[in-house]
Amino acid sequence: MQRWFLIGLLLLAVHLTPAAAHAELSAEGMTLLGIRQQDTTGAGRPNVTIIDAAFATERDQVRVYDRGQNMVASDDWRIATDFTDDVWVFDVGADGTAQLIITFQQTDEGLVAELWDDRTGDGRVLHQIEPTLELLDSPFPTVRVLARDGWWQRADRSNFNLHLTVDGPVRASFAAPAFLEFLRHDGEPDFTITVRDTTNSGRPDWQWVDAWPKAPETSGPARLEAIQNVADDEYPITGSIFWYLLGSGEQYNKDYLISPPPIKMDWTTGRLAIVGEFVASRFNDDVWFMYSQYRPTPAEAGPASFESPFGFYDLAQDNDGYPELQVRMVANPPRNLYITGSNDSWTQQIRYSWDQANTTTWDYKLELFGQHPIETITHLPDFAVQMIAYEQLPQWVVEREWSIDFVAVENTDLPYWTSEGIYETPTDTRQMLDYNLGNSAERPRRSVDLPVGMRHESTDLEQTYQPYLYFSPIDGKLHLRHATQGAWDLGDARALYYANLNGDAYLDQWLWLQNTGDADNYRTISRQLNVTDAHLIYSDSAVEQVQLRAVAVPPSLFETLPPTNHAEWQQLGSQLAQHQRDLDPHDLRAKFNQFAGDTLTLNGARLRDFRFTDAGGFRFVLTALPHFSPRGADAALFAGLAPGEYLVAYTDQLQITPLPPPDLTLTLHLAAQGDTLSRLAPRGIELSNAEIADANGLTLYVEAQQGEQRVPVLEQRVGVHGMDQQWVALDWQPTQLGAWTIVARLFDQDQQQVAQTQQTVTLGANAATAPAHILHLSSNTRVWWQAPVLLLVIGGVIALIFSRLAPPARPTEHTP
Amino acid sequence: MSQHQLHETDRPLPATLHLLIALGLGLLFASYVLLRYGGLWGEGDTTTFAFAIQQMISSEQLIPDVNRYANGYGYQVLATFLSQISGAPIGFIQRYAAILLAIWIIPPAWLLYRELVGSARGATLATLFLLVQPELLFVLSRGTHEKFTRGLMLLSLFLLIRSLRSTDRLSRFASLIICFYLCIYAVIAFNTFLANSFVLAVLLALVLCWVVIREQPLSLRPAAQAGVLVQRLLFTSVICLILVFAFIFYIYPPAQISLRVLTTIAERSAALILDVEPVPLAGDAINPYATIDSAWISREAYVLLTLSNWLLLGASASIWLWQTLAWGLGRRAPPDPAAVLLWAFYGAFAIQGALSILADFSIGGNLQHRVFPSFTLLAVPLITRAVIQWQPPTPSIQRSAYATLALVLGLLAILSTLKATNEPVLSNKWIFYHPSELQAITWADTHLAERGLWVGFDERLIAGDALATDVQPRAVRLDGWAVEAGTRSFLISDVIRSRGTRLGVPLPITNDAAITYDNGITQIYRLRPETPYQR
Incomplete structure (x- = not known):
């Protein structure tokens, strides 16, 4: 009897004492150190499970409180606890405080998880467990996750049909950093996130985030972000801290080949930092996403604006997780509230990059600018949007005409890879947008300052073309059809420039x-x-x-549109393999000597x-x-x-x-005189070259002189072909009357004056500023003397009243 | 001279007649403003309030979500009331009724001045002096809260002083005090920041009163009266500050937003203490000192038009300093409590004004100093007392002096009216518009919907159009000042041409722009496209 008693005592001791502090290695984001349970109610079964683990520091603790009266005794936390009705208290450093509390409960809507973090700035979540659970930092959870299906995980899969709300300054969308200051933890959701697993594969394939910052509606950041994994091949989540959606980290986006838990806790501050991607937006090879400033609703298929869509395509069909084609469309719908000067046309700016060699290096990129109406309605779960569908996007792009930049990455020493294609482009995109919208006639700056090894070409801004490429027999490279210019920085103060001088389709x-x-x-x-x-x-x-x-x-050996699918990509690869030659870009003589x-x-x-x-x-x-x-x-x-x-x-x-040298003359065409200051008349200068030599690289300088005053009117680079004329318009409005002398000078590349002319224009008096004219304009009766008469009346009345009211003269006092 | 000796020795006119004369002067000025442009004018602040009033009417809320005036709701409520009972639209209220309502400031001014100067004649004279001050005339001629704020300040001072004289009659005293606090709340409701600085000026006046009374020999000091005076002013100020606090932090939360715009303690303190007003956007505050040269055809013209200000400043400062020295050195005693009050109030507002100017220079950015108006209100009775008390050696000198002063006043009235109405012959800031310009905008509303139309070098036509259309939105996007990106149509009228010539600024169109609309005086030009993307 005594022996059995001792054995029983030993068994009980083993059961109730902490497990040996051996590290239990796990594929999760934590290391288990031990587990024990407590019966605080005396019900004869545990109601508290205490798990020692390392997830933020070397020694942390999680206390799980049973609220469903169903906690079982076990040394496996997965059996002892549940995510159905327990309360999970995460204690960093195991100091008895709580940095995160997750409450789980079944509701009529489904299974709900509410995450409560520090809202008072003291690094802990004030709470009371007994006799009733009370969370004292805030009456509202920061994150709420709803699984309408009623479960989180089953034996072989996880549930990704979820609905989340986020309340407060948590980065729950890609654009959130731009409006974090407007996010308040006030019980009103700042983000709603919908995640879908439409194929019930246990992997999410849809995610969209609605942001509701209390920021001005016309502020720029995207408010709707939608992502789809077309291939439904999201990687399983790894690195979780007990609950599959909970983890740590600082990155909002996923990365290639990995799926961290999307809800990320900053354990040092005790705050939920990120509710990140469930579906990878960029880091896969059959995905697309949309970041839209406009927010289509279920009732109205409105236009999307900004990146809509941004697609990635597996042209190689190797499903290696890295795309071979990236197409980014920035779409501006008509009268876009978020773009200053937006007019009533659709405009698009497209980045189209592809990895031709399938070496995880972007090889070519087209940057395309144009104005094409978008009438397609793309239907997504829960809403529809006026946007080109992901599947149709590449074909839609190559079928249309654009103003185009072309970039080829020639520097093979360093692989060029980003998650979004080739960023560099020779045209200033902001200036191009203004130009494309019609807001500016100033030609966007075309820079030659791309990194060494990036060859680039551009079409003329005034014309649009389909984005055909051709293979040149001269240098054995792909070039942009209809390019007018190009450049390639070869490094070490050397560069190669391209030009299309005769205006046809080829350099x-x-x-x-x-x-x-x-x-x-x-x-x-x-x-x-x-x-x-x-x-x-x-x-x-x-x-x-x-x-x-x-x-x-011959100008080209073959011509092609950029690849839009696997077959076209393969065909282009074959053609390049057949024709490509390894020619030294510095050696133009070798190119010359290819041909007899x-x-x-x-x-x-x-x-x-x-x-x-x-x-x-x-x-x-x-x-x-x-x-x-x-x-x-x-x-x-x-x-x-x-x-x-x-x-x-x-x-x-x-x-x-x-x-002979050029024979240049200037002729001013101005009216000799005028009688108003601001009436406009055509003005200009004619440049003539009477010799056969071209005159290039000239500078025309025009100024207006009146007395000591010098007013610059024009400074412009010009050139005149031999035996030709050039007209330069002058846009000058004199602001003062009198005689003005317009002086035009022409300088060559060495700043030597090569021609000059001048003409005097006399502007006579006009009534624009005469007082009578202004009085006439400003008087409602169109009678100029109305105001003066009224003023005299006022002055007279004031003077009269004062004279009547002024104290009377006091009689002089005489002293006897 | 005692208060009784201030009374006229000749046969006085009835007080009612004096008040009517004063009202007549106000009506004269208002009539000029109405007749000068015939209602065809537009001005920024007037339009801002028009939007606020319209928003209050359409939202049926005291604090609408948008387009609300953050510093108070009083003026919007008053205009809404007038609009609703009369059926007059907002544009009419702002362009016509608001001008005529300017004469409302006359009665409280006259009543206060009668208390401070001691006679109906003096009150009318002081009111006349008041109506030749261009800075005050300017605020009276606009559709903003200021005419009511200033008038309520005058009324509250009158009620305060009257209550101090009615301590022996409890019912009257209680009535006056209740009216005073109602009046103060009204000031707060019209503009809480000006109200707060007004209350603090009253507190400062209390301190100055106490200093003066303390310095007088015991035999001359009406001890009990002085103690009551100081105590009353102290209680009054404290209660008023409590009202301001309650208004800002509980009754009208938008006022907190104005305060939050001011990011530094110095700015917030200045807004609450001094005669300055927060502006919504940092940098929006105009430096009035810097714009003198550009706002008028010449600096000399500006000096001439503001001559009344300088004369008022110089004369009142001289009088006040003389009184300070005389009373401070004990050579003279204050003739009566009204003189002490007037001296104290003038000193308080003058000190506040000087500190406000300093704050404008040193802090700047978010604060807009309101020069002169508050100071003017107390300077004119100070001068009026001096004029009435002046005893020239001979009657002939007195007659000549008064005749000269009459002519000078007549001239000042003309100059001040010219300044207050931004007379375009002298001012570079034009507020009038030609009817043909509105016709052109109406045409553009149909033919240039959703597009931009540049309408001038500033907000003149934008404000004028808003008032003329009762702030109803236009389909065309009116664009003023610098040309906005995407604007390719330009309204060019004879007024704009003249203005451009006056300012020495070229018109923002090219030689080859096409005329798409022409009604003889006003054209709309369209820039020719230079790229395939421009239309």
């Missing part, structure tokens, strides 16, 4: 420049390759050589000002140096040329003409 000039030397000995080396219908013209300033080769080079033909070589010569002529030929200025010597085809034409400059022109045959 026809490669210009390589290298800056060498120091401030005292600075020089630029240039190599130039020009492509015409029947010739290649190559020049090298370093060796002072010019070569002409009679050869017809009759060649004229001019040694001791330089070339400048190459251009195409209206007659279908070309021309350039040849500088013959003292050691000039021609050889090869047509060398006889150049034999005996004295040192100097010559115009070399080709229509059907080569012609050489000595080149």
Whole structure:
């Protein structure tokens, strides 16, 4: 008897004492250190489970209180506790306080979890467990999670048909940092989050967040964020702290190949910091998301604005978690409240990047600007929105015409990868938006300052095109059809510039420049390759050589739209593999020598000002140096040329003409006189060049002079072709009467004045500021003397009344 | 001279007639304002209040969610009441009724001045002096709260002084005190910050009273009266401050928003203590000192138009300083309690005004100093007493002096009226508009819906159109000052051309802009598109 008693005592001791503090390693975001239970009610079964764990510090504690009278005795917390009706108290540092409390309960709506964090700033959640649960920091939970299905997790899957509300300054959307200051913990939800598992796969495939900050409605941040995982392949959640949705961390977005718990606690402050992504917005290869400033409702399929949609596509069909195509559409609906100067047109700005080689490196990008109406209604769970559907987006883009920038990542030393495609683009996008909206006529700045190794080209702003690319036989690379210019920073003060001089669809000039030397000995080396219908013209300033080769080079070997699906992507890859050559970008001569033909070589010569002529030929200025010597085809034409400059022109045959300097004149076209200050009349300047030499890189400066006053009117870069004229409009409104002298000066690249003219304009008196005129305009009776008469009446009455009211004169006192 | 000696020695006119004369002067000025532009004018603050009134009417709330005046609700309530009982629209109220209502300030001013100066003649003279002050005329000629705020200040001072004289008659005393506190609450309701600074000025006046009374020899000091005076003023001030506190923090929460705009303790203190007013947006406060040169055709014109201010300032300051020295050094005793009160109130408002100017310079940003009006109210009776008390050596000198003063006053009245009404011949800030301009806007409302239309170098036409249409929204987006992005249509009228010439600013259109509307005096130009995206 005594023996059995001792054994029983031992068993009880083992049961009721903490388990040995051995670390139980777990795939979750915590380390279990031990578990014990208590019966505080004397009911003969435990009602409190105390779990020692490390989830924030080396030693923390979780106390689980049974509210359903169903806690069982076990040393496995999964059996001892539940997420149905228990209260979970998270105690960082195991000091008896609470930093987070989660209450679970079944309601008529479904299974509810309410998360209570510190709302008073003392780093703890004040609470009372017995006799009744009371949460004293706030009457409202910060996060509330509802599972209408009535369960969180089952044996093989988790429930992701959830509805969450967030109350207070918690980052619960991507755009939330922009309006955190407007979020108040006041019982009114600041965010509502809906998560769906439409296929019941145990993985979420839909998520949308509605933000309700008490910020002005016209402030910019997105208020509706929707995400869909089209392939339904979200990774299982790892790193949870007991409850599958609870974790730690600082990142709102997911990352590739991982799904952390979305509800993230900042244990150091005792506050819920983030309710992050259930569905990865960017970090997968068949997903899309929408961040919209406008908020469509179930009743109205309104337009989406901003990123709508932003899609990622698995062109390689390898399901490796990394997309090969990214298409970002920033859509501005008509009269967009969030864009200053928005007009009544749709405008779009699109980033279209793809990884052609499937090496997790973005290879090419198109940045597209345009105005296309969007009438498509895309139906999503619970609402519909006026937006191009994810599946249709790539095709929709390539079918339409745009103003285009093209970027190719040529620097293969460092892989270029971001979660959102290639960011860099040569056009200032803000300026482009204003230009695209019609708010500004100022051409957006086109920068050549992209990082080293990024080749870029742009179409003309005035025209729109489908985004065709072509493969050039000259340099073995993909180029943008209809590009007018391009550049490639090669590093070490070297760059390659592209130009389309004849206005067709293909580049026809490669210009390589290298800056060498120091401030005292600075020089630029240039190599130039020009492509015409029947010739290649190559020049090298370093060796002072010019070569002409009679050869017809096809402008492209193949042309294509950017890939929109797996088949097109594969086909482009095959074509590139077939035709691509590894040509040194610095070596224009090698490109020139790819093609055979009759060649004229001019040694001791330089070339400048190459251009195409209206007659279908070309021309350039040849500088013959003292050691000039021609050889090869047509060398006889150049034999005996004295040192100097010559115009070399080709229509059907080569012609050489000595080149005089430009003969420039300016002619002002202004009215000689006027009688009002602000009546407008056409004004301008005509620039004429009476010689055959082109005049480029000139600066036209116009100012208006009156006495000592100098008013700048115009400063503009201009150029005039040989035997041609140019008109420059003047927009000048004189603000004072009298004689004005308009002086126009033309300066060359060396700041030397090459032409001047002036004209005097006399502006006579006008009635605009005459008092009588103003009185006439301002008087409701249109009678100018009305006001003066009324004023005289006022003055007279005041004077009269004062004179009547002034104290009477007192009689002088006489002393006897 | 005792109070009795202040009374006129010739046959006096009845007090009622004096008051009617004063009212007539006010009506004269109001008539000029109405006739000058015929109601065809627009001004920023007037329009702001129009929106606030309209919002109160349409929302049927004392504190609407939007378009509310954060510093008080009194004026909006009054205008709403007038609009509802008369059926007059808001634009009419603001452009016409508000001008005519300016004469309401006359009775409280006259009554107060009669208490301070000692006679009906003096009260009428002081009121006449008041009506040649351009800064006060300016606030009377607009559709804002200020005419009522200032008038209520005058009325409350009158009631306070009367109550101090009625301590022996309890029923009258109680009635006056109740009316006084009702009046103070009304001031608070019209503008809580001005009310608070007014109350603090009263408190400061109390301190000055106490100083003066304390310095007088015991034999001259009406001891009991002095003690009662000081005690009354102290209680009064404390209760008034409690009312202000309750209003800001409990009755009218939007007033707290105004206070919160001011981010520093210095700014908040200045708003509550001095004669300044918070403005909604930081940087919106105009530096009145800096705009003198640009607001008028010349600095000389400005000096001339404000001559009345400078004369008032100089004369009243001289008188006050003389009194301070005389009483302080014990050479003279204050002639009567009214003189002490007037001296104290003037000193309090003058000190407050000086500190406000300093605050404007040193703190700036969110505060808009209201120069002169409060100070003016107490300066004119000070001068009036001096004029009445002046005893020239001979009657002929007196007659000549008064004749000269009459002419000067007549001239000052003209100059002050010109300044108060922003006479466009002299002012660069025009408030009038031509009917053809509104016609053009009406056309644009149909043909340029959802588009921008630039309508001038400032808010003139925007405000004028709002008042003319009873602040009903337009389909066209009116754009003033700098041209907004996306605005490609421009309203150019003879008024705008003249204004541009006056300001030396070119019109914001190009030589080749197309005329899309022309009614002879006003055109609408449309810029030609320079890109495929412009229309």
